[in-house]
Amino acid sequence: MPRDASTDKPLVELVNVTKIYPPDVVAVEDVSLRIYKGEILFLTGMSGAGKTTLIKLICCLETPTRGLIEVAGRDLSRISSAGIQRMRQKIGVAYQDFRLLDKQTVLQNIAMAMEVTYTSTKVIRARVDELLALLNLSDKRDKLAGELSRGEQQRVALARAAANGPSLLLADEPTGNLDPTATELVINLFRHLNEKNGSTIVVATHDPSIYADTEHRVMALNKGQLSAHPNRSPRQIELFEA
C-alpha cells in the first residue's frame, strides 16, 4: 500500500528509546523509529540484537527505561491499563514463543482473540476457517495446540494475531520453524492483510530469504542499535530518515 511519509502521522513512533533490563543488560539503545500506517517493515538482526524487546515495547509488555513511544498518537507511558487493553485488541502479536494454550484446540486458541472483542460465534467460525485455509491448517482445527508441530504452532500463533484484522501486526520470527512452502503462505497472509485490510506489519526476523528481494523497508538492529539495512537501496535509507 502506498504511503506519504511527509504528511502522514506515523502509527508508531519511537524517540530515543532505550531499554535496559536490570541490572545492566542494554537490549535496545537510543532507538528512534517511525512506522507508518499501511507499511510493511522488516526488523533484522542477530540473535540477542533486541528485536523481541522492541516488539514488546510497542505492545506494552515492557516499558522503556528512557525515551518516548507513541502508538496511534498516544504516549504509552500515559495510557491507562484499560487503554492498553483496548489498544491490544487492535494490535495482533505473534510471539516468538507462540504463547498458545496447549490444552485447547486450534479453534479455541484463535477464537480467544476474537472473543475478547465480543465477536459473534458465527463470525469467529468463518474467520478461523478462512485463516486456517490460508495457512494450510484446515485439518488441524480441532486438534489440541500442544499436539501440533512447532511449525504448525507457529502458524496458529500467526492466525491468532491476524484474527481481528488488526491495524498493526507484530510478528516475531514468524518463519523460524517453517519450510519454504509454509514461509510462502505466511508472506502471502501478510500481503493479504496489508492490501485488503490496510494493516501495518512489522516482521522481526533473521531469515534473509523473506526480505532478500522485498521492496519494503528493512531495518537492522545491532546490539540494540538501529540502522538501515546495509544492503538496502538509497531510496529506503532516505525513507527511513524522513
Add this chain to the structure above:
Amino acid sequence: MQFLAYILRQTGKNLRQTWGTQVMTLLTVTLSVLLFAFFFLIYTNMLRASARLGDDVRLIVYLDQEVAEQMRPGLEKKIRDFGPVEKIVFVSRTEAFARLSAQLGKEKDVLNDLGPDFLPPSIEVYPLKTLNDLTKISQFSDFLLTLPHAAKVQSGSDWLRRFGYFTNLLRAVVLLSGGLLIISMTFIVSYTLRLTVLSRQGELEILRLLGATSAYIRLPLLLEGMLQGFLGSSLGLAALYFLYQYIASRFSGPGFLKLFDFAFFPPELTASILLAGIVLCTVGSLFSIRRFIRI
C-alpha cells in the same frame, strides 16, 4: 447481548473446571445459612413470644387493708412518680370477689360458703411497654412493696427472667452463627475462587495479552461468587423451611409450636437473608479478584 453470552459462558466454563470444589463450597454455604437461619428463626420467635408476654406484664400489689377512696389519688401519684405507668386499677375486696365469681361462671356455687371478704384488696399496676427490662421490673416491684399496707407483690418476673436469660443465650448463639456465616462465606468463596483463578492462570495471562478488558476477566468470577451465594442461601433456606414444615406437621395440635405460635420467617426477612448470602459471597469473590488478578 454478545457480551452477556460470553460472560455467562465463561462462568459456566469456570464452574466446570473446578466443579468438585464448587460443590463443596455450595454445601458449606448451604450449611452455614441453614445453621444461622435455624437459630435466627428460633430467636425471632422467642422475641415475638416475649413481646406478647410483655404485653401482659402487670404488677399486682396485694394489700392487707382496703384503700379508702380519698387516699387513692395520693397513692397513684406516688406510684407514677416512681416510673412510667399506663394505668393503675384499685381492686377492692368486693370487686375481687365479683371478678372471681364472674370467672368461675357456672361453678360460682363454690364461693357460696365464703364471704366476699376472703380475697385481699389489691392495686394492679400496668407499667408502660417501655418497661421491658427485667431489672427495672424487679426494682419497680421492690418499690411497690414499700407502699403502706402492701403485703406482697406478684410480678411473674421470675418466669420472665428465665425466659429473658434464654433469649439472651439464644441471641449469643445467633450472633455466633452469624459470625461463622460471614467467615465461612467470604473465606470459602474467596478460597474457591482462588482455585478457579489458579486453574485458569495461563488462560488469564493470554487473555491479558489479547486485550481482554477487566470486565471480561472479572465479571465471570464475580458472577461465580454471586451464584454460590444465591444457590447456597436458597438451598439453606429451603432446607430450613422443609424442616419447619416437618416439625409443624409432626407436632400439630396443642403443643410447643402452638404455645409459641411458632412461625416461619416473613417473606421480607427470607429475602433479606438470601440477599445477605449473595452479598457476602460476592464480597468473598471480590477479595480473590483483587488479590490475584492485576489488570
